[in-house]
Structure formats: structure tokens, C-alpha cells
Amino acid sequence: MAAPNSHRTEDWWRDAVIYQVYPRSFADGDGDGTGDLAGVRARLPHLAELGVDAVWFTPWYVSPLVDGGYDVADYRTIDPAFGTLGEAEKLIAEARELGIRTIVDIVPNHVSDQHAWFRAALEAGPGSAERERFHFRPGRGEHGELPPNDWPSQFSGRTWTRVEDGEWYLHLFTPEQPDLNWAHPEVRREHEDVLRFWFERGVAGVRIDSAALLAKDPALADFVEGVDPHPYIDQDELHDIYRSWRRVADAYGGVFVGEVWLPDAERFARYLRPDELHTAFNFNFLSCPWDAELLRRSIDDTLAEHAPVGAPATWVLCNHDVTRTVTRYGRADTGFDFAKKAFGTPTDLALGTLRARAAALLTLALPGSVYLYQGEELGLPEADIPRERIQDPMHFRSGGVDPGRDGCRVPLPWDGDAPYCGFGSETEPWLPQPEGWAAYAADRQAADPESMLSLYREALRLRRSTAGFGDGPLDWLPAPDGVLAFRRAGGPVCVVNLSPAPVELPAHGAVLLVSGPLDEAGRLPSDTAVWLDA
Secondary structure (H helix, E strand, O other), X not given: OOOOOOOOOOOXXXXXXXXXXXXXXXXXXXXXXXXXXXXXXXXXXXXXXXXXXXXXXXXXXXXXXXXXXXXXXXXXXXXXXXXXXXXXXXXXXXXXXXXXEEEEEEOOOEOOOOOHHHHHHHHHOOOOOHHHHEOEEOOEOOOOOEOOOOOOOOOOOOOEEEOOOOOXXXXXXXXXXXXXXXXXXXXXXXXXXXXXXXXXXOOOEEEEOOOOOOOOOOOOOOOOOOOOOOOOOOOOOHHXXXXXXXXXXXXXXXXXXXXOOOOOHHHHHHOOOOOOXXXXXXXXXXXXXXXXXXXXXXXHHHHHHHHHHOOOOEEEOOXXXXXXXXXXXXXXXXXXXXXXXXXXXXXXXXXXXXXXXXXXXXXXXXXOEEEEEOOHHHOOOOOOOOHHHOOOHHHHHOOOOOOOOHHHOOOOOOOOOOHHHHOOOOOOOOOOOOXXXXXXXXXXXXXXXXXXHHHXXXXXHHHHHOOOOOOOOEEEOOOOXXXXXXXXXXXXXXXXXXXXOOEOOOOOOOEEEEOOOOOOOOOEOOOEEEEEOO
16 A cells, blocks of 8 residues: 555554545546546545545445435445445555545444335334334324424434334434434444444444434433433443444454534543544534634644543544535634524635635644545535525425535536536536536646645645644644644644734744735735744
8 A cells, every 4th residue: 555645554543634525526437417436436646646644435325315325225235326336345445555545434323214124114013123123112192193202303303203003213313314223232233244344345444423322311201401411412321332343443453433512521532532432523623713712722622622532633624514614714603503504695705715725724733633525625615506406304304494515515626628517427417516616626726826726735745744743742832812823843833813914923934835925024914824844
């Protein structure tokens, strides 16, 4: 395996740059309008030149695609829309030859209602062994007409659906995603077998979707706001599950990253103990407004959360579930709140792009690993999807109020002069590309040294070739109000100006990289970041 992108070997994940691929929208290899594995394989040189250490694929398994593939019908088979298992194995191997590891997405909380287990449960009826793998219950009320409890959904709407024989089944997401019963030994055995299946095919790691939701209160007690423990979030039983998973991963040298949303820092850190998960996503940083004081607090809190268990922090600006960085930072309220999503929110894309460039240098200078969502290296904004083309169930379950997540999932532009911006389709892609999308095309940006793509390429090159970046300590430096300045031990200095006026550069070494031009006096303008040699 080539190793151009990291000096680490066994603990590569501690400071890796990991690129997230949403397969439907990355590249289309067969021209049918949907991205696929052939398209990814053809674009591997882009990822190698970008300089990433690994690629995380959102679910590529057989699925009805009710929730973008997070409704899995078969964990061991690639969805025909994407390709075959053989193609996946070739992709894993070809990426490895370029020094890029592969991380797959496992969705343990639920399966698709088309999964063989759930179909068998419906056929078997009340009281059957097949239904014990899920959460089937009789309803409340005189005739069982009311759901078993009042648990709130992770999406809008109800969490229980009644079947023809009168029983109800639990689904924290859509009705097409029935929750598994993790107190059942077959559920645990099956998922450990699935982990082995993919590790044996060469994957280096697993991202765990909704990692804090698996275990449920066996009494299915009603939800009471502010009362602990929560009936289905962060149950103590989860840690035994992940200790068991860790033993599987250790046998293959694999790693985990968990999707863990928890406000309690101490409980969050429990998932990162040495015998559980290797890393977990840092959503506090992603959701932080563009404000120096709040960002510094988020960085300090994140590093403090991870320090007691010796785990590296992860940093991410965007993913397939949130508004793209350029758009989010170009809004008056740059905070992250699904409830505030609305159609036609005013956005200053020039300001958002300026801040996104600065945020890229800030993120890549922090200790730990970084996740980069596809298209962020192109500076893509959030797309406005026409209502009649929206596919995300969040939109429909909100009664049409929430525009959903499709705006950050639009197919990528590769060639500005080709049909559908070089996505590869011979027909219109599954989501429409906005007018002007060609301006963001990778081929045009590759030829422009001032582009977002060129900035990311140079930043990743410096990150892997300059001593001090990646995992390790961070020391804050004195700075004016509205400015973040820190030194990496034995390495470079990062300064980010979030104040409204230009500031003098600190008395350090030469400029390594700047997110935008310095002013005529050599000062760092507002919403700009710089890396300085130590």
C-alpha cells in the first residue's frame, strides 16, 4: 500500500483526514443518473491528489432508499444501483493502492421494513420468536388503538406504527425503519458477523450510525423531559455492546467512529474509553456559530472531553445531514438548528465562502482527525431543491415545513463544459443541479490557484509534510478580541481573524498558507486565516 498522506501506520486514525462520500451524488459511472461505485473508482485520482487518508462511504447496501440508504435491507449486498460486491472489493483494493483506506457505514439501530427479519416478523404474528428481534407491543387504550408510549421521533411524526394484527412496532425514524431489539442475542451476533464480513473484505474502519440509540428501556416507559436516564438515548447497556464490538475490530486492526450526540461531556467520553470506540464525531464544533469566543470554547471543551480517555478529537464542518458550510456561514445566524431551516433563507455566498476558507484552515490546524464532506473542497453552497423534487423524508414528516437535507446532497460538478457538469449521467441526475453549478466544477478549480480546491490541496499537503500538525498539544497565544491564535507544539501557528477589522500578524515565521490575500499593509483581513511557520 502506498502511504503518501500520513506518517502514521497502526494509529493512522488519530490524525487522519477522512473524506465522506455520499455514493448517489459523487460520480455516475453508468450514466443512469445515480452515482455508483464505478464513478467513485474513476475519481479515485481526485481523492489521492487532494491528499486524504481514508474515505467513508455512507450506506451502499441494498435498500429501498426511503432514508438515503439508512434503511438497510441487506448488510452483505451492495445495492444494484451502486454496483456489486465484487466492485466494492475492487474499490477498496484500488483505494488502498493509492494510500487511501476505506470506512463503511453500519446502521445498527434499525433495518429496512424490507429486511428479511422484519418480513418474517410480520408473517409470524404476535408472540413469535421472529418478533422478539424488534419492539412489537400491544397498544394502549380500550381497544389497543393508542401507541404503547409517547416517545418522540428523531424525525417529525410518530414513533409507533400499527400492523394488521393490532400490534405496534417501534421506529425512532420513519415507519420503514423498524428498530431492532438489542437485548436479543441474535441481534448482537448478527451485527458482529456483519463487522467481520466487511473487515475481511479489507475495510479499515466502521462509522456507527446513531450510536447512542441502540439500547432501549425494557419497560418502554413514557418520555419525561429532563428526567434521566433517557428511555432510549445513552443507556448504560450500550457500553457492553461496544466493548464486544471492539474485540472484533481489534482482531482485524479496524477502527470505529461513532455518531454520538450527547450534551454531557463525561458520558460522551465513556464511549471513547480504550476498550470501546476509537473516535466519535464532534458535533459541538460543527454547530458553533462563526464567533471567536464561542469557537474557542468549543475547541477547549472538545479537547477537555477527550483528554481523560486519551482519545483524539474529530473535527467536521459539514456532512450529508446539515446545511453546507458556505451557506451556513453566509447567513445572519450561522448556528446549526434543524428547526430554523426554511425555504429561501437569505444568504451572502461571498461572505460564506470567505469564512468557509478560513474555517478550513482553522479545522485542519486543530489536534486530531478531520472529516471532509464531498464537495466542501469545491466550496459548494446549499442548493435550493424545488419542492416537487425533494426526496428527503424529513421534509414530508414535517408537513412540508422543513426543506430537508437534499440541498447538501446534490450531485457533484466535475467538468464545467460537460452535460450535467460531468457528473457522468446521460439523463438528469436523481437530484437537479442548480443553475451556475458549472462554476464550481473540479476541472475549472484545478486550473485556478486561488480556488477552494487549490486551497484544500495545499492545506492537506502542508498538514502532512509540516511537523506539528495532526495529533498533539495546542497552545493558545495572546490575540486581540475576535481573533483566534494558537501554536501547535514544535510546529506552526494558526491565526484566524473573526473581528470586523484587519489585524497585525504576530511576530512569527513566514506565511505558509493564507485563506485570502493580506491587505496592502500586510495585515490579516476580517474572516481570514493564516498558517505561519514557527
